[in-house]
Amino acid sequence: MEVGVRRVKDAWLFDGEATHYGDILLHPHGGWSKSKGHEDVIEEIDGKNKFFTRSLQNWHTHLPMTLNRGMGEGLDLMSWLNNSIFPTERKITRDLVQIGTEAAVSELISTGTTFACDMYHFPDKIGPVLAQSGIRGVVCGPTTKWPPDGGEDEDLSTMRELEYLLSAGPIGNGRVEYGVATHAVYTCSEEVLMRGSDLARQYDATLHIHTSETRDEVANCHNENGMYPVEYLDSLGYFTGRTVCAHCGWVTKKEMGILASHGAICVHCPTSNQKLACGGTMSYPAMTASGADVRLGTDGAASNNSLDLRKEAKAASLIQRHDHWDATILDPIETWNLATKGSKDWVSWDLNDIRMRPFGRQGRRLLANLIYSDAKCQDVFVDGANIRKDGVTLTLDDQKIGARLEEAAVRYYEDV
Numbered sequence: 001m002e003v004g005v006r007r008v009k010d011a012w013l014f015d016g017e018a019t020h021y022g023d024i025l026l027h028p029h030g031g032w033s034k035s036k037g038h039e040d041v042i043e044e045i046d047g048k049n050k051f052f053t054r055s056l057q058n059w060h061t062h063l064p065m066t067l068n069r070g071m072g073e074g075l076d077l078m079s080w081l082n083n084s085i086f087p088t089e090r091k092i093t094r095d096l097v098q099i100g101t102e103a104a105v106s107e108l109i110s111t112g113t114t115f116a117c118d119m120y121h122f123p124d125k126i127g128p129v130l131a132q133s134g135i136r137g138v139v140c141g142p143t144t145k146w147p148p149d150g151g152e153d154e155d156l157s158t159m160r161e162l163e164y165l166l167s168a169g170p171i172g173n174g175r176v177e178y179g180v181a182t183h184a185v186y187t188c189s190e191e192v193l194m195r196g197s198d199l200a201r202q203y204d205a206t207l208h209i210h211t212s213e214t215r216d217e218v219a220n221c222h223n224e225n226g227m228y229p230v231e232y233l234d235s236l237g238y239f240t241g242r243t244v245c246a247h248c249g250w251v252t253k254k255e256m257g258i259l260a261s262h263g264a265i266c267v268h269c270p271t272s273n274q275k276l277a278c279g280g281t282m283s284y285p286a287m288t289a290s291g292a293d294v295r296l297g298t299d300g301a302a303s304n305n306s307l308d309l310r311k312e313a314k315a316a317s318l319i320q321r322h323d324h325w326d327a328t329i330l331d332p333i334e335t336w337n338l339a340t341k342g343s344k345d346w347v348s349w350d351l352n353d354i355r356m357r358p359f360g361r362q363g364r365r366l367l368a369n370l371i372y373s374d375a376k377c378q379d380v381f382v383d384g385a386n387i388r389k390d391g392v393t394l395t396l397d398d399q400k401i402g403a404r405l406e407e408a409a410v411r412y413y414e415d416v
């Protein structure tokens with residue numbers, strides 16, 4: 001795909017601080033500038049009725065779980081895992097993982113997301129889908145066969161497969177990396193946790209874990225170890241400089257300090273927490289006050305049920321204001337910057353959509369409309385390449401992927 005400078009005529013653009021209007025140049029490696037009208041460009045884009053923003057970044061996913069979307073409704077986390085998800089997942093295959101991932105990536109692109117930090121089995125089938133689609137990702141795979149509690153014969157072949165992927169390095173022109181997943185303190189032994197941590201350290205790879213998602217997890221960890229999950233992980237020497245902790249819903253101030261001291265990325269997943277009735281979610285004001293690096297994630301399609309991170313941005317803003325009785329928390333600018341933190345890519349949203357109107361003077365209402373009301377994603381640019389154009393994804397066949405997911409789901413569940 002062509003990489004170069006593009007000129008967008010008559011467009012609205014939000015760049016992290018303010019909304020601009022006019023002729024805009026999108027540079028191939030992520031920058032933008034105002035056009036003077038005479039630059040050498042590879043493409044002119046009609047920006048009328050388009051609102052350009054940074055792309056969304058989804059920091060906690062289980063991409064293949066589009067296969068599980070809509071199952072196990074009405075269950076709390078532990079019943080959902082033990083009665084719905086885990087028994088089904090014992091039948092997961094490499095082929096199913098690929099089909100589920102294709103569906104997930106199709107959804108990510110069509111909703112304006114260009115990065116996912118994933119955790120699932122068979123990472124060798126997930127990474128190539130991300131690479132071929134043109135988006136970015138960190139694909140974290142386990143070091144044990146499923147289940148990770150050693151219930152099945154432990155021949156270390158899963159660990160060796162992951163090590164092979166890590167040693168081979170990034171794929172997709174460097175946009176897709178592999179990482180290490182250790183599911184949670186309640187599913188991984190100390191040995192499995194530290195084996196994952198050591199492997200991540202050896203390859204300077206991302207280390208991904210669920211932490212303090214429920215009160216039960218926190219209470220059980222304290223009963224068993226005399227410490228809360230983040231304290232316990234710290235006592236083992238688990239944290240590397242690149243740890244991603246999903247949820248952090250029930251953490252103490254001391255644990256927030258530990259997370260901040262390790263530079264851990266702490267992923268707020270408000271929809272999943274509410275849907276599984278966790279009874280609480282991350283305290284965004286306390287976490288940011290402690291210096292922790294907070295990002296947003298949808299979690300898997302089984303517990304959300306959407307991978308649309310724009311909806312997660314709305315959920316985050318609403319639950320934080322509600323929980324803290326403070327309408328000033330996560331205003332539209334802060335919310336959007338949280339949801340797109342670190343993005344080097346661009347997306348555009350359809351201003352013909354009535355939900356985006358009125359724009360307000362100088363486009364002042366655009367961002368609030370986008371977060372709270374909705375809009376269709378029109379274009380996606382990653383690393384200078386146009387992977388979605390005027391509402392159609394160019395790198396994937398959405399229709400075929402949808403049909404394959406449907407057929408695969410029937411196969412996956414036939415005897416569940």
Ligand SMILES: [Zn+2]
Pocket residue numbers: 060061062210246299300
């Ligand atoms: Zn998760």
